[in-house]
Amino acid sequence: xxxxxxxxxxxxxxxxxxxxxxxxxxxxxxxxxxxxxxxxxxxxxxxxxxxxxxxxxxxxxxxxxxxxxxxxxxxxxxxxxxxxxxxxxxxxxxxxxxxxxxxxxxxxxxxxxxxxxxxxxxxxxxxxxxxxxxxxxxxxxxxxxxxxxxxxxxxx
Numbered sequence: 001x002x003x004x005x006x007x008x009x010x011x012x013x014x015x016x017x018x019x020x021x022x023x024x025x026x027x028x029x030x031x032x033x034x035x036x037x038x039x040x041x042x043x044x045x046x047x048x049x050x051x052x053x054x055x056x057x058x059x060x061x062x063x064x065x066x067x068x069x070x071x072x073x074x075x076x077x078x079x080x081x082x083x084x085x086x087x088x089x090x091x092x093x094x095x096x097x098x099x100x101x102x103x104x105x106x107x108x109x110x111x112x113x114x115x116x117x118x119x120x121x122x123x124x125x126x127x128x129x130x131x132x133x134x135x136x137x138x139x140x141x142x143x144x145x146x147x148x149x150x151x152x153x154x155x156x
Contacts, residue, residue, distance in 0.1 A: 006088050023046045042120065
């Protein structure tokens with residue numbers, strides 16, 4: 001399934017659905033952040049995705065991270081709530097989602113890094129490397145919010 005993220009783009013299609021989602025910021029012992037290079041658009045992104053019926057947001061987070069990275073994680077704190085209607089995600093089957101997601105800082109508790117069918121690559125990056133990566137604005141915003149975290153989640 002192909003997708004296109006639009007952020008504050010007057011050419012973006014109008015949203016026709018809202019799907020809750022969870023995203024993970026997973027640092028290693030050196031403070032580098034885990035990113036995946038997604039098959040669908042070749043951009044680097046945080047692991048995460050859409051909530052399924054019958055799941056809690058924690059279960060969504062843990063399932064998506066396990067599927068996409070092979071790692072078992074636990075959320076440590078909420079980095080932010082992201083619901084900006086100027087950010088929509090268009091899928092090739094006609095669905096256009098208005099963003100509604102929660103981003104959590106997570107700790108690795110098990111598993112091992114494994115590529116999924118959704119990714120070209122998985123790597124930990126230092127903060128100085130992030131500005132050089134092809135990445136959607138929404139992922140970069142979450143990482144910046146994580147880096148500036150002051151004990152209170154941001155609400156955007």
